[in-house]
Every structure is written in C-alpha cells, then in structure tokens.
Amino acid sequence: MIAIASDHAGIGLKAQIVRTLAGLGHEVEDLGPTDATSVDYPDYAHLLARAVSDGRIERGILICGTGIGMSMAANRHPGVRAAVCHDAFTAEMARRHNDANVLCLGARVVGSGVAEQIARVFVSTPFDGDRHARRVAKIEWEVS
Numbered sequence: 700m701i702a703i704a705s706d707h708a709g710i711g712l713k714a715q716i717v718r719t720l721a722g723l724g725h726e727v728e729d730l731g732p733t734d735a736t737s738v739d740y741p742d743y744a745h746l747l748a749r750a751v752s753d754g755r756i757e758r759g760i761l762i763c764g765t766g767i768g769m770s771m772a773a774n775r776h777p778g779v780r781a782a783v784c785h786d787a788f789t790a791e792m793a794r795r796h797n798d799a800n801v802l803c804l805g806a807r808v809v810g811s812g813v814a815e816q817i818a819r820v821f822v823s824t825p826f827d828g829d830r831h832a833r834r835v836a837k838i839e840w841e842v843s
C-alpha cells in the first residue's frame with residue numbers, strides 16, 4: 700500500500716503519479732487535497748508521515764513545488780526517512796542506501812516524465828541492507 704498527498708502546487712502531478720502506479724498494479728491511497736485550492740504543505744506532510752510512522756502504510760509520496768517543505772515536515776516523524784529525489788539515480792540510491800520510505804517530489808522542478816520514472820524506481824527498488832542498515836539505524840539516534 701502506497702499513500703500519496705500533495706499541496707496545491709503538486710496536485711496535477713499527484714493525479715498523474717496515482718494513475719501511473721495504479722497502472723503498475725499498486726494500491727494507492729490518495730490523502731488529498733482534492734482540488735487546487737491553496738493549502739499549507741505541512742498539513743499534508745504530517746498526515747502522510749504520521750501514517751508511515753505508525754506503520755499504517757509502508758511507503759508514501761509527497762509532492763509540493765520543490766519537495767523541500769514536504770521533506771522537512773515529514774522527517775520530523777520517528778521512523779520516517781523522506782528523500783527529495785530529482786532523477787532516477789537519486790531515487791535508486793534513496794531506496795538502496797537510505798531505505799527511504801517517503802519520496803518527495805518537486806512539481807515545479809522535475810518534468811512529468813522524469814517524475815514518473817522516479818516514482819517507478821522508488822516503488823520497485825529494494826533496500827541493500829548490510830552496512831547500510833547500520834547507518835540507517837544511526838539516523839534515529841537522539842541529537843542533543
């Protein structure tokens with residue numbers, strides 16, 4: 700199960716990514732918004748990140764203008780590893796080395812074809828584990 704959410708800047712790309720992933724046989728839960736009315740991206744980032752942090756969904760995709768604000772908000776949640784990806788390579792590495800469980804896309808940064816490719820790589824690439832598992836575990840350490 701993959702959840703997806705956006706702000707107003709990402710709503711068009713969100714619909715496209717939902718269609719792409721559904722076409723590949725994935726079950727996609729759209730957490731909103733449902734129209735292009737201006738909204739605050741943290742509201743949707745927290746909604747989706749909470750579900751990932753609770754274990755209710757395995758992976759999520761967040762889309763705003765740049766992907767940056769969404770990633771900042773999502774990464775406040777324990778267990779959430781949100782990565783802004785700009786191409787297939789960063790998406791592949793985010794999965795293989797960082798075990799990213801939330802993909803953040805910038806609808807004003809990447810074209811629709813590249814965004815589709817990034818999403819496909821994100822949902823199909825496994826985590827490499829091994830030494831990367833040790834490093835990913837250290838991400839959760841308390842910072843004080």
Ligand code: RB5
Nearest residue numbers: 708763764765767768769
């Ligand atoms: C909205 O204008 C824009 O700030 C938002 O989509 C996002 O890019 C924030 O990081």
